[in-house]
Amino acid sequence: MDLAFLGRVSTEDAQDPVSSRMWQLKRARDLVEPMGHRIVVEFFDIGQSRSLPWKRRPEAAMLLEEMKRPNRRFDGIVVGEPQRAFYGHQFAMTFPVLTHYGCALFVPEVGGQVDPDSDAHEMMMSLFGGMSKSERSRIQKRTQAAMRELAARTDRRLGGRPPFGYMLADAGPHPNPARAATGQRMHKLVPDPVTAPWVAKIYEWGAVGEGLRSIAQHLTDQGAPSPSAHDRERNKHRDPRGWSHATVRTILTNPTYTGFRHWAKQEKYEQLLDVEDVAAGNATRMRWRDQSDWIVPEQQTHEALVDLATWQAVAARYQATAREGTGTGAGRCMERRPKNAKRIYPLAGHVYCAHCDHRLAGAYRKPAAKDGNGRILYQCDFAKRYALPEEIKDGHPPVNLNQAIILPALDADLADLFSDPRAVAAALLKDDGPSPEQRTLHDRRRRLQQEIDNLVGFIASGKASDAIATALATKEAELAATKERLAEIGKPRKRPDAEEVVAALNVIGGAVGALAHATDEERRDLYNALDLRIRYDATEKRAHYTVSPLLSTASRSDSRVRRGT
Structure with missing residues (x-):
């Protein structure tokens, strides 16, 4: 019998997709080859959660589509591990479809082909689906509990992009020996010498009661680099010209500038994709948590850009404006239509x-x-x-x-x-000049060179520090990569x-x-x-x-x- 191999690996598994595919495929072959069957086609999903039904996994969906064709390449399906193929009630939703199209299913834990008329096989496969759901839930709870403790009792940087005004600096080897052995490092927040002074300015204007539009216009008129202009790589989707009023409000209400990391401000939750079709599975959404539920460490985690009293006075004003629905950014505190x-x-x-x-x-x-x-x-x-x-x-x-x-x-x-x-x-x-990417790279090269010159000026004036040295090294590396990319795309093409x-x-x-x-x-x-x-x-x-x-x-x-x- 010609069979299709179906496997899956997700980011939650923290596994190398290549090695994961190899061992799953070996398990499948060890099961079916002694029976005289052979695997003729492979479907392997990478980065897909087990909670997604087959129709929402790209490779599994392709398998289902080919299964319906009269000229399909396989007569059955073999999986390397049932917990990776089925989650919760997915087996009960999927197996009748396979049976309808005359497609056999081979599972190592069953010892061969799943019998559609066997109650024992059905109970066993349902058990594996429940185990898969339980395993995912257990991993999530362990990870969340560990992260909560790290956020509440340590000053470690727990990931994410640094807010405007800060940059990441090296903080030593990773505390996990295995990760440290691969070269992974810890990081900490330090003030960005280019943007930190502008954060202080924003709070000065906010403290005297200026509005969001007024502050945004001051920043634009004075040539302050907006977050999208300062770091185009992570803000390619935003307009780099001018300051957004919503961006100003976000900075004025961000407690990170007080020197304390606030964690778990948002949380993931799962919602039915279609209430009329439970088999379609859930979609993961994000929502803001109540401020009283945010996790704040017991001690300061990084250098503050604004004192606590100033932040509380300024943030309270703009948060109140948002709750009343009268200011820019009010939508965060209101139910979206x-x-x-x-x-x-x-x-x-x-x-x-x-x-x-x-x-x-x-x-x-x-x-x-x-x-x-x-x-x-x-x-x-x-x-x-x-x-x-x-x-x-x-x-x-x-x-x-x-x-x-x-x-x-x-x-x-x-x-x-x-x-x-x-x-x-x-x-x-027709060859009509530089491409949009080349123009963008030329602009980036000029901007990086200007920022490097500014940092060198800081050092020459006697204001050298570890943060400035780190920023200089980072900008020089970005400039070298930009020049390398320009040289690469400038080569003649066929x-x-x-x-x-x-x-x-x-x-x-x-x-x-x-x-x-x-x-x-x-x-x-x-x-x-x-x-x-x-x-x-x-x-x-x-x-x-x-x-x-x-x-x-x-x-x-x-x-x-x-x-x-």
Whole structure:
């Protein structure tokens, strides 16, 4: 009998995926090969929790899909360990499906094939599912208990990103001998010489009663690096220009700046993915815990940037504003409205403001009359969320792009564009300057060099410290990595065959031609495939767009075809 091997390893197991796969596969082979069976295909999920049902594990889901086909490659399934394959009641939900499609199941603990008519086999497999659930729960409780004790009674850094104003410094070898032997180190929070002075400034402004918008504007006007500008690697998704009002509030209410680490401010909980389908399993969510339940150590864990009295006075003011729902960031203390998952915005993520280059956000506007139709608008909320930099502070008009107006013009223009695949192919294969990644790397190189010069200036002025030396070494390493990446992507690459590009564009052209009858979901998928980017000028009421189809085929990832509509 030809069999499919099914295995799984998760991050919770703290195992090497390669070795885990090897021993599970060996167990499976030792079971079935003496019976004359052979394993012809393997499905192995990495980083997937055992609590996920098979349909939500990528490899297991692929196995289930192939099992339904008449020309499938296997007649049965073999697992290396039942606790890794089944969790809780998953066996009772999955095995009847296998039986329906005539797919056998082999388990080492059963000694061979599971008999669908055997009550003993069913009880045994259900027991393994219960053991798997119990094992996961036990690991979670042990880990949480250990972390709580470490958080309450030690000054060890327990992981996570350092808040703005701090940086990580070496604190010696890891206390676990096995981890120390592999080179792992402990870390501690130390003030960042570049950003720590700005945290003190923020609290000075907050202490005299300035509002969040006012403080954000002060920081932007004075050139203070925002968290997203200071560390682009961990904040790539945020706009580096200007300070967000919500960011200022987060800093003003963060107790870490008092020198005491606060742990367990949020907690994970599991919620049914679909209350009408329990077999779909749970989804892990995060929620804020009550402040009285936060774990605070008995002694100071790192250097304070703000004294406790100042923090309490400032934080109380902004926390009270949030509870009243009158300030930026009030949503944290309020129940969020459920999202309307049925509404799809086809142009979401593709439209940018020509004045500030901020991505427009989709919004639905209800009809004025009961028998009217609602509108979908794409709006620029940069000024609502951020303090405006000097270069765009003046002349930023309200931006409201009506989807019903732009879609017909866009679709007609795309159809015209892809009516000549050879012209599009020529434009895609044209070398037209540095790529977006190269421009980003050049900007990062200039910024890092400036920060290094600033740190060297600190040392030259007699303000040297271990923290400054560590920061200098870190920035120099980042600069070296940036230069190395620039050199790597600057190498010439093999250009694709023009005829292959034309053939692929013909297929895309067919999809574009059917846009007039497409659903919003189909439009969204096609716009994503085209890597559509629209730049909308609200003053001129004109949109310029670019498309980058065949990113994997074109010789340059920034090869674009540009048009206006």
